Amino acid sequence: MKTQTFIPVVMALLMGSPLLARESVKSLEELQALQKKVEAVSAKVLPATVALVSDRTGSSGSGVVTTADGLILTAAHVVQGADELEVVFPSGKKVNGRVLGANFSKDIGMVKITDPGEWPFVARGESKPLEAGDWVVALGHSAGYDPGRTPPVRFGRVVSEGPGNFFTTDCTLIGGDSGGPIFDLEGRIIGVNSSIGESLKNNNHAGVDGFKDDWDRLIAGEMWGQLSMNPFANPEMPVLGINMGMDRRGKGVPIAGVFPRSPAAAAGVKVGDRLVSIDGSAVASGRDLLLSLAKKQPGDKVKLGVTRDQESVEIMVTLGRMDSIFENR
Amino acid sequence: MNHKHSILFRGLGTCMALALSVSAQEDIPLLTAEEASTVQAQTAEIFQSLGPLVRKAASSVVFIGSAAPNQSCYGAVIGDGNQVLTKWSEVAASRRPLRVIDSTGTARTAKIEGVYESEDLAVLRIEGAPLPVVNWSTKAEPALGRFLVAPRPDGKAAGFGVVSVLERSLSEAKQAYLGLMGDLDYQGAGARIRTIEPDAGAAAAGLKVGDVILKVGSRQISGLMELRNSLNDKQPGDRVEVLYSRGGEEAKVEVLLGSRPPTAMPTNPRLRQMEQMGGDISRVRDGFSRVIQTDMQVGPQQCGGPIVDLEGNFIGLSVARADRTRSFILPASEVISTLKRPATDPSVAKVQVTKENPMRPQVRRGQARPPRMAPAPDAESIERMKRHVQDMQRLMDRMQREMEGLEEP
CATH class of the missing domain: 2.40.10.120 (Thrombin, subunit H)
Incomplete structure (x- = not known):
């Protein structure tokens, strides 16, 4: 895995x-x-x-x-x-x-x-x-x-x-x-x-x-x-460096923003992409994405399944740390 | 837990949930369905592998039910096959004859014949044909990490665990005692005597307040904890050689060890709270002459029965669920020696309930806390922790609401 x-x-x-x-x-x-x-x-x-x-x-x-x-x-x-x-x-x-x-x-x-x-x-x-x-x-x-x-x-x-x-x-x-x-x-x-x-x-x-x-x-x-005790408040939590849009009827998470110099930006994730899977597992909602990221660690490589202009794209991203994302802004 | 017991009471022999079933998903926030099924399958495999062993042992195990609320447990068939050894405090409240169910599912009536208050044991007499008796194994003390199983009369396992701590005594009267109090403020090598009991061993041997104990037997003593630890393999009545220093001069004396007087342990509310996280604990869970400590997860109503190892040897009797991490087993040798003593008549026998901290706070379910000792964390970190938990709760709630909102047409 x-x-x-x-x-x-x-x-x-x-x-x-x-x-x-x-x-x-x-x-x-x-x-x-x-x-x-x-x-x-x-x-x-x-x-x-x-x-x-x-x-x-x-x-x-x-x-x-x-x-x-x-x-x-x-x-x-x-x-x-x-x-x-x-x-x-x-x-x-x-x-x-x-x-x-x-x-x-x-x-x-x-x-x-x-x-x-x-x-x-x-x-x-x-x-x-x-x-x-x-x-x-x-x-x-x-x-x-x-x-x-x-x-x-x-x-x-x-x-x-x-x-x-x-x-x-x-x-x-x-x-x-x-x-x-x-x-x-x-x-x-x-x-x-x-x-x-x-x-x-x-x-x-x-x-x-x-x-x-x-x-x-x-x-x-x-x-x-x-x-x-809260994994989402932990400064060393692994992150992609995106802002999630509202997920629609379990069809993935729209990317509403990409942090500059973030792992997502470096890997070529774009605003408007819709994230549909992570390491082959479907991402139906923002909650799915957060939970599966919480099980990873900064430095781990993940394969994102993304829908872009009605086409499926696979993007490899090396996860960063939440605190470094904010430092880089 | 109560739910499982009520099932057992109603339909012994029918299909029952495993004692170590996987908790609901909410218990562990990040538990995936895949992880849950891996762990559950593994549990099922263990219990399946234990099957033949447990079924063989089951004929000497009975279930004991009572009309009193929360009074039921297991028992071990002993003596002439019409006697059952069980946990006294779990059957004591019954004013009517007890109902015993054997491994064939047959119900029998039983009455309490005798009580051993200090070990919290009762011997019952059961009606009907004699059952196969437990063959207590005193061959060797089970090693640290050895696997242990609690068989149920229905041929399933009530619990599975390992030897956490080797045999020891939880009864102060059976623990060796020098007859002195150490000085907590002393910083040097050895242990300095702060107070000494006038008539006890140390004083009788000539030791005085201010003396520094350097050695017990051949063992160098680094401090008070090692001084206490050095007496673990000694009994009251034994003699030990003590090397001490007084005014720069070293000398040796022989001390006759006495019995440790009962001490009121300061209760730590935070620890008490954690002890009960994860389930009920036995009302009587201390003071036993000898115990093996195990991490076996059993409820108070699953105690009283025999414990077997993987070779099928009956190594002891399950006597208490003490807290989240500990259950106690009375070793087979101690069971045998207890049964040789005269029993107390049940009409006058008392239940020696382990003292509870009256200030025990309510356990709030589902809130993660770091385990640590008193003093409790400072107010600032408590607040920070609370805020984090609340933040997470709010975040999860919001995500849940958003998801639910979106699912609606």
Whole structure:
């Protein structure tokens, strides 16, 4: 579906093994094989799943160590308002951490352990190729660090992609789990816990690829962006750079305006075009367009089906970011 | 959830909705039909694969119905085959004989024979021919991440989850205790004693206020959390060697561990609210001698039955739905040792309801919130968040109205 999924699929075929994340569960034997992986992941990642406790704000979140020298990935809202944090390992071992950067729009943040030492850590995987049905394992110090237990393991699968860099799973989360890690079946970090909705299936995580994109700024200690549960208000939301006209009876979205120097302008989208499909799926209304864009990310290439002067035209557009569209005006 | 139970009560054995069915589209704003069907098909596959295992276990599981509102649960057949072990608080309110339905769909009357208040268990006696009993498996403690299934008497699964946390005690009386309070303001290595209980282990061993504990056994102590954690594998009555520092001098003492006194945990209204997001929780959900924590999604009325692993071993009894993320299982070994103790007569037994926070705010449905601990976010970010949610709501409403308006002829 996304262009990024292509490479791992090809690699998996070349290596002669099925794509591991999508393991089938059609028999008890297959369930037992899946169980073995979940047990292995749980044992591997547990020692690197830390609680992050702030003296100043009195709050307690979670994080995961991703380098031997103690770089921790967490959620932006966990480090909000703190410069220093106590980092607590599952054993209760407490060390000091310094807050580095955070991007609130993606709800991602970094902390660095300042005590010298080598720490248990887990490598990072990829979040962009994730799709509904991929098996995942989430951990976090639910309800804050509890010396009487290790951070609880939760098993589930990706339920929905988006908005943007976020994805939704049915690994149930609660307060204190924020910033805690979520892993693929190889035990690689694929995201950090961010928010929940009422439904047990509505647990949202920020994808680990968001860290990759912002790595240098986060390491440098920059804080930016805006915490938002609303994908349409998120400054990093992917956009085409058009103004939508009123859609008529489900026959597509008329393009009423094209922002100068926007992705749509660069790709040759014109005022008066009628947008009828995106990546082959029909766009009946403005709502359809907004929802399908919310599942993409800036930098993704999409194929627009456009009706222009009674003729069908296909246009490839590389999506931009909402904030950059307004900067460019 | 209540809807599912009422179906079960009316027509056991007929086709029922899966316990893990996919939520309605509105629950997850960006859920596409394709994603929903992928996840739903996967759920169906899991439950299909579990079929033979669950059907085999089902003959030792019963459904227990009561005339009292919201009183029903599952039970495990034990003893002579005419006894059922279940969750006491879920049957306690019944003033009339209980109605038990076995795996063949046959209804039997039952009465409560004995109660184990501390574990919230009741033993029922059922009429009719004896049923196959649960063969409790105490071979090995299930590993972290191990798959667990709650079989129903009708041969379907009530829930599926993994081992989230290994066995531990939720009863303070069974947790080891030094007899001191640590100093929260102390910044250095180790844990400094702020107050000490005159008659407890630490004081008896000669430890004093101001001493800094550096080691418990061979374990270096970095702070209060590690001090508490270092006692996890100890029992009241055990002895531990403590290395401490007093006025720059280091010394060792042996401390006889006692039982942790009950502590009133400060309740966090925000956390309480999140605990109940996603469904009802059990009225009795704490204080158990030993539990395995699982992420299994079951309702309070789906507790009380046995839990099996993928090899079909009965590894314990489902004892509580504790919150959005946690359910508790009493391990098989604890079930066996509990049943060896004398039971309390049901006429005098009490339900030890887990204390609720009286200030619990109403859960507003459908509003996304970031999970985090107290203190709540500052007023500004709450306002910002609210505005965003409202903006989105308005946008969606407007789009909806526009679409509906356009659909009309």
